[in-house]
Amino acid sequence: MGLFDGMMGNASEVDTQEVEKELSELLSPGENVEHAYKLIRDLMVFTGKRLILVDKQGVTGKKVEYHSIPYKSITHFSVETAGTFDLEAELLIWISGSAEPIQKTFNKQLNIYKVQSVLSDYVS
Numbered sequence: 001m002g003l004f005d006g007m008m009g010n011a012s013e014v015d016t017q018e019v020e021k022e023l024s025e026l027l028s029p030g031e032n033v034e035h036a037y038k039l040i041r042d043l044m045v046f047t048g049k050r051l052i053l054v055d056k057q058g059v060t061g062k063k064v065e066y067h068s069i070p071y072k073s074i075t076h077f078s079v080e081t082a083g084t085f086d087l088e089a090e091l092l093i094w095i096s097g098s099a100e101p102i103q104k105t106f107n108k109q110l111n112i113y114k115v116q117s118v119l120s121d122y123v124s
Contacts (some may be wrong), residue, residue, distance in 0.1 A: 014038045019045055023052070026066055035118050037106070044104055046118050051093075052104070069095060071106060071122040077101075079116045091115055 019036040019092040020027065024047065041061050043054035053067040073096050080090040089112035092101040106112055
């Protein structure tokens with residue numbers, strides 16, 4: 001991921017093995033990272049069991065919030081593809097019990113259809 005994409009808030013796909021090592025204490029036995037996307041320092045991680053949102057806080061990033069969302073809690077989601085002048089694609093995920101969706105922005109190089117397909121497999 002380029003520095004400009006990071007500053008603009010765009011996510012890019014990252015190596016799942018590296019993310020598994022980073023989250024090894026958080027993952028349950030037999031749980032594997034299947035897809036992961038980085039947003040500056042934060043991560044959006046798809047495992048076989050849940051969606052994990054990793055929010056690194058503060059200047060040093062030592063304080064970390066892990067938001068675990070079971071796929072069964074996702075009520076619906078939408079994707080908006082990048083256009084000619086709009087260089088970003090967006091993913092919105094609605095969670096049961098929450099009125100506002102979780103919103104993630106992806107750069108144009110990332111295949112938003114792949115992200116949608118991953119979510120579709122787990123939610124349906």
